[in-house]
Amino acid sequence: MKPETREQFMNTVYNILHDDGTNDRANQIIDAFDEATESEKGKWVHLGGGEYCCDACGNVIHTEGSWEKPRQKLCPACGAEMEGTKDDA
Numbered sequence: 001m002k003p004e005t006r007e008q009f010m011n012t013v014y015n016i017l018h019d020d021g022t023n024d025r026a027n028q029i030i031d032a033f034d035e036a037t038e039s040e041k042g043k044w045v046h047l048g049g050g051e052y053c054c055d056a057c058g059n060v061i062h063t064e065g066s067w068e069k070p071r072q073k074l075c076p077a078c079g080a081e082m083e084g085t086k087d088d089a
């Protein structure tokens, strides 16, 4: 899931429940949402050259001529969390 999606959902929940005075109910819903949509895990599969493929959705990205592994921690297409990505940006 893309981070924007979660943020949008949270804003909606807070808006609906803003009369509560506390965020208790909103946070319970968001926790349930996180549980239900637990991030898919994926990894970049090297296709050759600068092409890598997300093994969760099949999205292909290009690393701009570099032979290094992609640095994206999330697949831009499906939002899967990629394993083995470098931490430095």
Ligand SMILES: [Zn+2]
Pocket: 042, 054, 055, 056, 057, 058, 059, 075, 076, 077, 078, 079, 080
């Ligand atoms: Zn993907």
